[in-house]
Amino acid sequence: MKLVKLYPRNILLIMALCIAFTIPLGSTLAQSQDNGKVKILALGDSITHAEINRASYRYPLWKKLIDAEIEFDFVGSMNTQLSTYSKGTPPQPDYRGQLFDPDHEGHFGWQASDIAYGRNPNNNTGSGSLSQWLQTYDFDMALIHLGTNDVFYRQSNSRITGELKDVIKALRKDNPKAIILLATLIPTTKKEAYRQGVESLNAVIPSLVSQMNTRASPVLLVDQFADFDVQTETYDGIHPNALGEEKMAPRWFEAIIAVLPLMQSD
Numbered sequence: 001m002k003l004v005k006l007y008p009r010n011i012l013l014i015m016a017l018c019i020a021f022t023i024p025l026g027s028t029l030a031q032s033q034d035n036g037k038v039k040i041l042a043l044g045d046s047i048t049h050a051e052i053n054r055a056s057y058r059y060p061l062w063k064k065l066i067d068a069e070i071e072f073d074f075v076g077s078m079n080t081q082l083s084t085y086s087k088g089t090p091p092q093p094d095y096r097g098q099l100f101d102p103d104h105e106g107h108f109g110w111q112a113s114d115i116a117y118g119r120n121p122n123n124n125t126g127s128g129s130l131s132q133w134l135q136t137y138d139f140d141m142a143l144i145h146l147g148t149n150d151v152f153y154r155q156s157n158s159r160i161t162g163e164l165k166d167v168i169k170a171l172r173k174d175n176p177k178a179i180i181l182l183a184t185l186i187p188t189t190k191k192e193a194y195r196q197g198v199e200s201l202n203a204v205i206p207s208l209v210s211q212m213n214t215r216a217s218p219v220l221l222v223d224q225f226a227d228f229d230v231q232t233e234t235y236d237g238i239h240p241n242a243l244g245e246e247k248m249a250p251r252w253f254e255a256i257i258a259v260l261p262l263m264q265s266d
Contacts, residue, residue: 038073040074040143041074041075041139041171042074042106043106043145045111045146045149047106048106049082049107052080054091054241055091056245058102060246061248063095066096070256074104075103075139076105078106080124082108084123107125108124111149111163112166112167113150115129115163116129130171140179141179141259143181147160148185148186152190157200165208168180182222184222184224185202185225186224188230188237202225223251224248224251228248
């Protein structure tokens with residue numbers, strides 16, 4: 001499979017991929033035996049979940065994967081978007097004769113601790129914990145953009161990274177050969193303290209990736225922060241608008257494409 005060109009300025013992703021290419025992954029990907037598709041788990045908070053009047057980054061990513069003729073399946077315990085603050089139908093029209101695959105594991109307003117240890121809000125954002133959800137589906141690869149709400153609640157970097165480690169451990173307990181794509185957070189302008197907190201957390205995420213990366217279950221860094229224009233690519237200083245969704249999607253796509261040849265090798 002031909003690799004697509006990486007963003008020249010996406011230095012963190014390039015470094016992570018260089019490390020990954022030195023690892024003899026072999027048959028790292030435990031593809032589903034029932035259909036041979038790569039099962040992709042989009043995991044996170046509202047930026048993954050999205051309000052119902054937004055497409056979410058998952059939609060343009062879905063289209064790119066279809067265009068690349070990749071056999072894949074989005075998985076997760078959620079298949080709707082949040083309708084608490086907005087009404088209507090998500091702008092996710094059919095593409096090339098296919099219906100959008102809405103499955104995901106995005107939970108509006110949740111922190112990393114909620115994902116790792118569980119929460120029962122009963123407010124259209126889901127309930128339970130990652131280990132419980134994973135009992136209901138299989139996955140091969142996880143796309144993680146998580147930690148923004150933790151920053152908003154003034155959690156320390158050490159606490160957030162510790163909880164992200166527990167998220168990764170839960171994923172590996174379910175699939176010891178999981179591929180994990182861990183993103184730096186998109187920026188925010190909601191409050192100056194939040195902006196600084198996101199940048200501070202992003203500064204330590206590369207170290208977390210290095211610590212958690214293994215031969216059996218690689219963790220790769222995806223830079224969602226660089227060149228993301230929070231002024232023009234969010235609708236409220238936090239959540240991506242259509243431009244922001246289109247900015248995020250190719251970065252996930254590039255990482256997925258880059259690791260697929262390794263995963264599919266014998």
